[in-house]
Amino acid sequence: MRYVDEFRDAVSTHELIERIRRRATRRWVLMEVCGGQTHSLLRYGIDEALEDCVELIHGPGCPVCVTDAAVLDQAVQVALEPGWVLAGFGDMLRVPGTRLSLLQAQTLGGRVLAVYSPGDAVAYAQQHPQLQIVFLAVGFETTAPATALALLEARRLGLQNFSVLSAHVRVLPAMEWIMNASIRVQAFLAAGHVCTVTGFADYHDFARRHGLPIAISGFEPLDLLHAIHSCVNQLEAGTATVENCYRRSVAENGNPAARRLLEQVYQPCDRPWRGFGSIALGGLELRPEFREYDALFRLRGDACVAGSAAAVSTTPFAPDWASFPAIPPVDSSTCRAGEVLAGLLKPPQCPHFGRTCYPDAPLGAPMVSSEGACAAWFRYHPPAIEAGTVSEPRGE
Numbered sequence: 001m002r003y004v005d006e007f008r009d010a011v012s013t014h015e016l017i018e019r020i021r022r023r024a025t026r027r028w029v030l031m032e033v034c035g036g037q038t039h040s041l042l043r044y045g046i047d048e049a050l051e052d053c054v055e056l057i058h059g060p061g062c063p064v065c066v067t068d069a070a071v072l073d074q075a076v077q078v079a080l081e082p083g084w085v086l087a088g089f090g091d092m093l094r095v096p097g098t099r100l101s102l103l104q105a106q107t108l109g110g111r112v113l114a115v116y117s118p119g120d121a122v123a124y125a126q127q128h129p130q131l132q133i134v135f136l137a138v139g140f141e142t143t144a145p146a147t148a149l150a151l152l153e154a155r156r157l158g159l160q161n162f163s164v165l166s167a168h169v170r171v172l173p174a175m176e177w178i179m180n181a182s183i184r185v186q187a188f189l190a191a192g193h194v195c196t197v198t199g200f201a202d203y204h205d206f207a208r209r210h211g212l213p214i215a216i217s218g219f220e221p222l223d224l225l226h227a228i229h230s231c232v233n234q235l236e237a238g239t240a241t242v243e244n245c246y247r248r249s250v251a252e253n254g255n256p257a258a259r260r261l262l263e264q265v266y267q268p269c270d271r272p273w274r275g276f277g278s279i280a281l282g283g284l285e286l287r288p289e290f291r292e293y294d295a296l297f298r299l300r301g302d303a304c305v306a307g308s309a310a311a312v313s314t315t316p317f318a319p320d321w322a323s324f325p326a327i328p329p330v331d332s333s334t335c336r337a338g339e340v341l342a343g344l345l346k347p348p349q350c351p352h353f354g355r356t357c358y359p360d361a362p363l364g365a366p367m368v369s370s371e372g373a374c375a376a377w378f379r380y381h382p383p384a385i386e387a388g389t390v391s392e393p394r395g396e
Contacts (some may be wrong), residue, residue, distance in 0.1 A: 030231050034191035058346070075088065076104075084111065139168060346377070
């Protein structure tokens, strides 16, 4: 298959691994930003093949994982509102908020609709005019253009029953947070899919200011190894530049059409990330001219369906947990997801990994999400199975 098979060629892969091993004079620390890269690195055993010369640590590259628990609480409340439906990606259903997941909200009678795209949520709103449909918009700059397109389509159709709970986040501010937190990173493998949209022109200043290499990487074995080789070459030479190792998908200025959509519909804002706290300009919020499609704007007032701005309250929108029937919540207070997402802790170093936290009973989002680091480790480097503690990992 073109653009797949040639990037999984075993001979080329082993040759590149040896080139990296010969070039490295010490063990360098690289962070891959994207959760899809984490899964590929573990799936193909690249982390083990290079463990004596490159330490690969996992960054906050899973959009499901970094979505703040308060956003999940808001989504739960939407699902429980009479006449309202929360639409979102399937990965989000089992992610715990502070008390409940969306899946648990369903057991209380909440309406939750799993969709494959925000366009599906618009179509559902068009088919069910008697219901208010809210799309839970999560993801990095990669998925934000699709949400913007859906919103513009809802406006074109004149739908009054579609809105967005925006939780989109931005990657480069998170990389700044990591550097300001003095986390031990000597080079970055930048997220190829994000750079496909945004480009990487802004990364040059980041590399210069922090004095560390950045390689834009794809997700196949040779993509990742070329990016690692680029970083190791630069580290050994004492240089710090940005190299595009994913040229078949990424241009320096990104995708102009997608960038125009982002600029038309969103503006940067400060946003809390799960495990990180608030990151300056780390999110995307709807521009004021699209406020009528902001689900929280609608829900803060009794006249939300009519869209009356005068009815909007400044009271924070949050669930009234006391009014819900008792459901034993997942205790995620001991989850160390923040340390995993910041690259401070690898999943097997967590005392709960494979013991009290596993895919069938996750304590936190990194074990829930298909891009989560904990899920990747459980699948590709499964823990020793203790009788009565975990189900057998399914693997490939």
